Amino acid sequence: MDLAHRTVLIVGGTSGIGRELARRFAAAGSTVAVGGRNAQALADLSAEGFGTFEVDVTDDASVAAARDAVLALHPELDTVVTMSGVMLLEDLRDPAHFxxxxATVDTNLLGTIRVVDAFTPHLVGRGAGTFVTVTSGIAFLPFPPMPTYAASKAAVHAYSEALRAQLAGTGVGVTELVPPAVATSDQEQVNPQALPLDAFAAEVMALLAQEPTPHEILVEKVRMHRWAEREGTYDDLVAQRSRALSTLLGRKD
Structure with a gap:
């Protein structure tokens, strides 16, 4: 992927990984717009020179309105990154977890589908472009305190595979970004071993710059999650990750 001459929309880019990737694409020479719900974060990004658009990926009308606004200002749009997501703890023994x-499925899975659906006609119509979907190492190696998060990201992985197959021959590619735990402000509280954001973003941009662009963007630290079943480490790693249940959910058994 040529990172210097693209017009990129990052939906869910107001913080963390999304915001850092917006800055990296811009530094590489691309035109970057950011969509999200946080009005103050959007204002801050606008002050940095980014185009900003309010969008709630759980709302069909909001996504459609954002699409129309983005394409009115950026008819040359060729890259859509959809990464809105929530990570919520759930105790499956308590029906209130539902x-x-x-909320997790509506944002992480259906939100991705809404954004992809909104921009597919545009990208297919221009005969070239890229969707970047965002999953997680947890899609391939579940983290038991966040069961629906894992399920939603596994679903986005499967959806990305199907989308790539269906768009074959249209000129529109599908790249799946698979982050490990990354040291954004939220992750620093949950996982002190999280990969520093700068290091993660630098590795991601280097992988995106490859020709051809890989179908999956796998930084080194996420490979143990992605290939756990193949390498025979899956059961042991899930057992290790299950230990967090007692700490994060306050269980005593």
């Missing part, structure tokens, strides 16, 4: 499950 509200968290619904």
């Amino acid at each position: 509200e968290a499950a619904k």
Whole structure:
């Protein structure tokens, strides 16, 4: 992927990985717009020179309005990164967890589908472009305290594979970004071993710059998650990650 001459929309780019990638694409020479719900974060990014658009990926009308606004200002748009997501703890022994499950699926999976659906006609119509979907190492190696998060990201992986197959021959590619735990402000509280954001972003941009662009962007630290079943480490790693249940969910058994 030529990182210097693209017009990129990052949906869910107001913080963390998305915001850092927006800055990296811009530094490489691309035109970058950011969509999200946080008005203050959007204002801050606008002050940095980014185009900004309010969008709630759980709302069909909001996504459609954002699409129309983006394409009115950026008819040359060729790259759509969809990374809006929530990570919520759930205790599956408590039926009240279902509200968290619904919110997770609506944002992480259905939100991705809404954004992809909104921009597919444009990218297919121009005969070239790229979708970048965002999953997680947890899609391939579940983290038991966040079961629906894992399920939603596994679903986005499967959806990305199907989308790539269906768009074959249109000129539109699909690249799946698979982060490990990355040291954004949220992750620093949960996992002190998280990969520093700068290091993660630098590795991602180097992988994106490869020709051809890989179908999956796998930084070194996420490979143990992605290939755990193949390497025979899956059961042991899931057992290790299950230990977090007692700490994060306050279980005593």
